[in-house]
Amino acid sequence: MKRLLNAPLLFLRLLYQSTYLAIGQIWAKKTRSILTTTGIVIGVASITTVIALLTGLKKQTLADFEKWGARTIWIRHTVPRTGPKRKIDWWNLRFWPEEFEGIMERCKSLVRFSRIAPRDFYTPYVVRYGNKAVDGVNVTGVDLGAEQIVNRPVILGRPFSKLDNSEGRYVCFVDVVLRDKLGLDKDCIGDVVLVGGKSFVIIGVVDIVPEQAARWTGGGQGLEMFIPFRTYLKLTGDRRPQMYAMAESVSTDLSEEAVSEIKFFMRSMRKPRLEPGEPDTFTVQSVQSRVEQFNRVSMMMTMVAGGIAGISLLVGGIGIMNIMLVSVSERTREIGLRKAVGAEKKAILTQFLVESLILCFFGGLIGLGLGKLLTMVIGKVSKSEVLAMAHIPLWTIMMAFGFCGIVGIVFGMIPAIKAMRLDPIEALRHE
Amino acid sequence: MKQRASDNNGVIIQLRGVKRVYEVGVDEIHALDGVDIEIRENEYLAVMGHSGSGKSTLMNVLGCLDRPTEGSYEYGGEDVTEMEDAELARIRNERIGFVFQSFELLPQMSAIKNVEIPLLYSRFGWLGRGAKAKKSLQRVGLEGRMTHRPNQLSGGEKQRVAIARALVCEPSVLLADEPTGNLDSKTTKSIMELFDQLHQQGQTIIIVTHEGDVAGHAKRIIRMKDGKIYSDMPAERDKAANASSGAVPEEVQA
Numbered sequence: 001m002k003r004l005l006n007a008p009l010l011f012l013r014l015l016y017q018s019t020y021l022a023i024g025q026i027w028a029k030k031t032r033s034i035l036t037t038t039g040i041v042i043g044v045a046s047i048t049t050v051i052a053l054l055t056g057l058k059k060q061t062l063a064d065f066e067k068w069g070a071r072t073i074w075i076r077h078t079v080p081r082t083g084p085k086r087k088i089d090w091w092n093l094r095f096w097p098e099e100f101e102g103i104m105e106r107c108k109s110l111v112r113f114s115r116i117a118p119r120d121f122y123t124p125y126v127v128r129y130g131n132k133a134v135d136g137v138n139v140t141g142v143d144l145g146a147e148q149i150v151n152r153p154v155i156l157g158r159p160f161s162k163l164d165n166s167e168g169r170y171v172c173f174v175d176v177v178l179r180d181k182l183g184l185d186k187d188c189i190g191d192v193v194l195v196g197g198k199s200f201v202i203i204g205v206v207d208i209v210p211e212q213a214a215r216w217t218g219g220g221q222g223l224e225m226f227i228p229f230r231t232y233l234k235l236t237g238d239r240r241p242q243m244y245a246m247a248e249s250v251s252t253d254l255s256e257e258a259v260s261e262i263k264f265f266m267r268s269m270r271k272p273r274l275e276p277g278e279p280d281t282f283t284v285q286s287v288q289s290r291v292e293q294f295n296r297v298s299m300m301m302t303m304v305a306g307g308i309a310g311i312s313l314l315v316g317g318i319g320i321m322n323i324m325l326v327s328v329s330e331r332t333r334e335i336g337l338r339k340a341v342g343a344e345k346k347a348i349l350t351q352f353l354v355e356s357l358i359l360c361f362f363g364g365l366i367g368l369g370l371g372k373l374l375t376m377v378i379g380k381v382s383k384s385e386v387l388a389m390a391h392i393p394l395w396t397i398m399m400a401f402g403f404c405g406i407v408g409i410v411f412g413m414i415p416a417i418k419a420m421r422l423d424p425i426e427a428l429r430h431e
Numbered sequence: 432m433k434q435r436a437s438d439n440n441g442v443i444i445q446l447r448g449v450k451r452v453y454e455v456g457v458d459e460i461h462a463l464d465g466v467d468i469e470i471r472e473n474e475y476l477a478v479m480g481h482s483g484s485g486k487s488t489l490m491n492v493l494g495c496l497d498r499p500t501e502g503s504y505e506y507g508g509e510d511v512t513e514m515e516d517a518e519l520a521r522i523r524n525e526r527i528g529f530v531f532q533s534f535e536l537l538p539q540m541s542a543i544k545n546v547e548i549p550l551l552y553s554r555f556g557w558l559g560r561g562a563k564a565k566k567s568l569q570r571v572g573l574e575g576r577m578t579h580r581p582n583q584l585s586g587g588e589k590q591r592v593a594i595a596r597a598l599v600c601e602p603s604v605l606l607a608d609e610p611t612g613n614l615d616s617k618t619t620k621s622i623m624e625l626f627d628q629l630h631q632q633g634q635t636i637i638i639v640t641h642e643g644d645v646a647g648h649a650k651r652i653i654r655m656k657d658g659k660i661y662s663d664m665p666a667e668r669d670k671a672a673n674a675s676s677g678a679v680p681e682e683v684q685a
Contacts, residue, residue, distance in 0.1 A: 333535060337535040338548065342523045342600075
């Protein structure tokens with residue numbers, strides 16, 4: 001029994017001893033040890049910082065997504081990569097406003113839908129009030145309820161009515177930035193502004209939205225004016241303006257269901273006609289898929305950072321190997337003595353391996369600290385809420401230490417073997 | 432450990448026809464050329480000879496740091512020639528205490544930590560190594576210097592620490608290679624008195640030296656030349672023999 005217990009105990013003792021010796025050695029050569037670990041430090045610091053920032057970004061992004069746009073769906077026209085329509089010009093495949101007629105009746109998972117004609121080449125963008133003119137306004141044609149899909153609820157006045165749209169009335173919403181720039185009163189309902197030679201009655205005021213929300217629905221940062229879709233067609237005289245559509249599903253769970261319904265519906269409505277089996281000439285995208293896209297991008301960034309970290313770890317490992325070789329050569333007599341008084345080969349090997357391991361872990365620790373510091377500094381300096389949420393996840397810490405361990409063992413092996421193989425007689429004679 | 436060493440009629444070390452040949456290029460150097468020695472328990476032995484006489488090689492072989500090319504070496508009844516490296520390390524650890532000319536203390540460690548080193552590699556000495564090291568330092572009269580580092584100690588004190596380190600595993604043989612080579616005459620005297628004292632306590636001691644004064648403390652003197660033993664006799668007879676043949680016998684023989 002005693003013998004059986006002896007083996008693992010001996011091993012643990014060896015490990016304990018080696019650790020004890022190694023820490024003593026590293027402590028004795030503090031400056032050198034710190035300099036040696038620079039490569040490891042940079043590697044670990046860079047990867048942990050990037051991962052921390054991405055984690056913060058991700059967390060914030062997902063939170064925003066939940067809050068602002070989890071149910072939002074985009075419908076855009078595209079040129080298919082295959083099939084007979086692949087050669088058609090993108091411009092010629094744009095939607096017809098009529099293609100969406102009846103979508104709310106046919107797609108049961110939808111709660112709201114709106115065509116959106118953003119400002120384009122034909123859209124006037126100068127808005128006048130009295131003798132004031134504001135240039136560069138985004139005049140956008142929308143359907144009923146669009147202000148809710150794009151997260152710009154009407155804070156004053158009323159939303160568009162059915163008649164506003166079907167009659168093509170010259171009514172509009174302005175956002176608070178445009179209102180203030182035009183020098184309108186806070187309560188500007190009923191005031192008349194001039195756009196493209198037409199007088200528009202302001203019926204509502206919308207707020208600007210936070211940056212986070214804008215990421216999910218677009219725009220919202222000021223200088224916007226919304227007019228009924230039909231009015232937009234009349235104003236621009238364009239029967240087929242560049243447009244896309246946005247919809248909102250009943251619930252987040254039904255978001256993918258809604259996407260399928262819309263796809264089915266759109267296939268029957270698209271002009272030119274789609275034959276069975278032909279690829280779509282449009283895309284229907286839920287926010288979910290944008291989140292996935294975001295995840296792919298962040299994964300790529302992580303991999304790039306990982307590559308940088310990998311190179312630094314490699315260089316750092318070579319640094320460690322170099323310093324360990326120096327150490328072995330400096331301590332040749334010590335090794336000779338230890339062997340003379342009974343240290344076995346494995347004891348010497350372990351001592352030096354553990355030393356290089358601890359050096360690497362030490363570098364990893366400093367790297368983590370630096371990564372943490374960098375993350376905090378970036379969070380503070382950028383004044384971004386998103387980056388302030390950054391933190392280093394546990395798995396990254398464990399992975400960093402794991403890699404440090406591998407580097408320590410791989411690059412410590414050659415010096416340790418060199419030490420192990422020293423002949424005690426020769427070693428004791430070494431100057 | 433000690434009882435095992437005395438199994439064989441009190442014989443600890445038995446060398447028969449030991450040769451050690453180094454190959455340097457195409458040349459062969461016979462550092463040891465057929466050496467026979469028997470060392471019993473509690474002997475106090477000096478090995479003398481000029482450099483190149485083979486005494487260092489003998490020391491390495493006796494200390495299990497080197498293996499004979501030919502011949503047999505039994506330590507406490509065990510054949511050392513056939514042993515694995517790990518077993519040799521064990522023998523060095525448990526049964527042989529080394530004392531070196533240049534002390535070989537590790538500079539970054541205190542005296543007591545230096546003395547503990549062999550216990551780190553010992554199967555039995557790990558637990559309570561502090562107490563054992565302390566006891567060993569007391570034996571060499573350095574209990575007041577335990578926490579000093581080597582650079583805070585005098586030469587004599589350093590060698591005492593080294594002797595304490597050699598004794599800490601209670602080896603059957605203390606092997607000293609020119610232990611006073613780096614010391615002045617006064618310190619040499621006090622170190623040799625320490626060896627005498629240890630011998631009186633029952634310690635087997637082998638000293639390799641080229642100094643007559645040092646060898647004078649031993650009870651038996653082996654003289655070597657060209658890898659061979661040419662004289663092996665008790666100290667009194669050695670004194671007489673070498674008195675008749677002059678103070679530098681090697682030169683007379685040559």
